[in-house]
Amino acid sequence: MLLSGRLLAQYQEPPGQRTAVLPLGPGIHSRFVKIVLDSERCTGHGRCYSLAPELFDSDDEGHSVVLTPEVPDGLEAQARLAVENCPETCISLVD
Ligand code: SF4
Numbered sequence: 249m250l251l252s253g254r255l256l257a258q259y260q261e262p263p264g265q266r267t268a269v270l271p272l273g274p275g276i277h278s279r280f281v282k283i284v285l286d287s288e289r290c291t292g293h294g295r296c297y298s299l300a301p302e303l304f305d306s307d308d309e310g311h312s313v314v315l316t317p318e319v320p321d322g323l324e325a326q327a328r329l330a331v332e333n334c335p336e337t338c339i340s341l342v343d
Pocket of ligand 1: 290296
């Protein structure tokens with residue numbers, strides 16, 4: 249049985265059976281972390297898209313736009329950096 253992420257954590261093997269854990273391929277996420285941006289509170293400092301340009305961009309007025317709501321593997325550190333450096337605390341990460 250092929251399982252990934254959250255399903256694998258919840259799966260209980262029947263007695264006497266082994267589950268093959270296969271490596272995740274490109275585009276398959278090992279975790280389900282999503283970026284939530286409170287656009288009402290964004291004042292356009294630009295720290296998020298400067299520090300995490302693969303996850304955020306700016307609109308015409310300099311306010312943040314999330315490029316990829318589901319954080320791809322390998323970009324978790326960028327996402328956390330954006331969260332920690334937003335002066336308005338309007339970026340959060342949820343499972
Ligand atoms: S750092 Fe925060 S306030 Fe600044 S543009 Fe990004 S989301 Fe908006």
